[in-house]
């Protein structure tokens with residue numbers, strides 16, 4: 304079967320939904336959404352766990368005010384609780400740790416680092432890693448506690464450590480969503496989603512505003528395997544007999560999926576585009592959910608484990624029984640921990656039972672041997688999932704502005720969207736939302752008059768060429 308449409312949206316996550324809404328608003332109703340899963344929402348996914356529902360992916364509205372995600376939250380009455388990052392305790396192998404002084408020292412250094420980054424941007428100075436930025440701001444972790452504090456404030460947000468992360472774009476990313484310039488007064492805050500309908504609810508509702516029930520334009524359970532493209536249009540091959548021919552495509556697959564070559568492009572994407580795709584990072588952020596017969600941990604929202612040797616090892620714990628969250632019960636009390644980068648990959652390669660034993664070992668180190676054994680465990684595996692290949696993107700040191708422009712740029716009739724393509728809000732839901740909107744606008748310009756001028760860099764040069772370097776002349 305061959306289906307014909309004007310615009311085919313590949314992927315039904317937040318950016319795909321946003322693109323569909325924008326096309327509709329612009330009068331382009333001849334579009335289709337192709338999605339491999341059995342529902343829309345992408346990385347906004349929740350699942351049954353221990354008589355409740357937990358969020359496998361996104362969990363916070365990050366940046367409030369006029370952030371479109373916050374606007375949808377208000378519109379559709381999503382249940383949330385205020386997030387308080389300072390509501391935290393630290394434990395090491397000897398129990399509770401006094402962390403206040405080091406925690407405040409880090410906070411002050413972090414503020415200095417942000418100021419320094421903004422100054423560098425104003426001066427037009429090159430990017431440096433966040434590790435260098437922290438060091439210049441007077442922070443160097445000397446103890447396991449320092450490392451745990453740094454992990455809590457940095458890696459747990461960006462999904463990667465300060466060594467690999469860009470200072471300038473990281474600070475811009477933070478300023479954009481929280482800094483009040485863009486989302487207005489009161490934007491500096493996070494809300495933790497605790498809605499049984501899931502975070503996805505607001506995005507599904509947003510989709511329902513432009514889609515009919517069982518809309519034939521939405522093909523679920525349809526995996527794209529190959530995208531053929533030329534100057535006449537695109538042909539989408541799927542895992543089934545269905546082929547879709549369109550004038551334009553919007554590819555919203557994660558940068559991890561593009562890097563992993565899960566989908567074949569024919570002809571292959573040009574080198575400048577590949578350079579843009581590979582220069583970006585897809586981080587993995589794995590939440591390990593554990594259920595217990597009773598709560599033995601603190602009432603604080605967060606608990607950090609300070610491992611004596613391994614930075615970030617089963618470190619960041621979250622309490623779903625925190626005041627204003629879920630009520631304490633006799634059967635379901637959820638404590639969950641996040642691992643990132645190498646520990647996330649390691650956990651993905653272990654069985655659930657092995658992960659549970661590791662987690663229990665850490666918990667016994669923190670709370671002693673008398674704590675009960677977890678009755679249930681849930682381990683999402685974002686990195687090995689061929690539909691995601693990670694959790695969200697992070698701007699690495701070495702990625703230039705031009706690389707990112709290339710990552711975003713269309714190739715002929717193939718347009719791209721998705722969180723990673725947002726220079727300002729990469730990693731966040733709002734990044735996905737904005738890029739879907741923007742890409743749809745560009746395609747409508749093509750349909751209605753003339754395509755916008757494409758900005759991309761066939762070659763990206765050093766500020767100083769080899770010719771100028773005497774040693775290589």
Ligand SMILES: Cc1cc2nc3c(=O)[nH]c(=O)nc-3n(C[C@H](O)[C@H](O)[C@H](O)COP(=O)(O)OP(=O)(O)OC[C@H]3O[C@@H](n4cnc5c(N)ncnc54)[C@H](O)[C@@H]3O)c2cc1C
Pocket residue numbers: 313314315316317318319337338339340343344345346347359360361362363364365525526527528555556557560565566588589590685689690691693694695720721722723730731732733734735
């Ligand atoms: C664990 C985790 C925690 C996060 N926490 C937060 C948070 O608290 N706050 C926040 O703002 N953001 C958070 N994020 C990031 C946020 O979820 C993403 O930025 C956003 O959902 C990305 O939307 P997208 O449309 O760009 O991509 P996606 O949601 O990945 O959409 C792409 C779609 O393409 C589909 N697809 C992939 N391959 C194929 C194929 N071959 N054929 C057909 N379909 C395919 C996928 O199934 C998916 O539905 C988190 C993400 C994760 C995973």
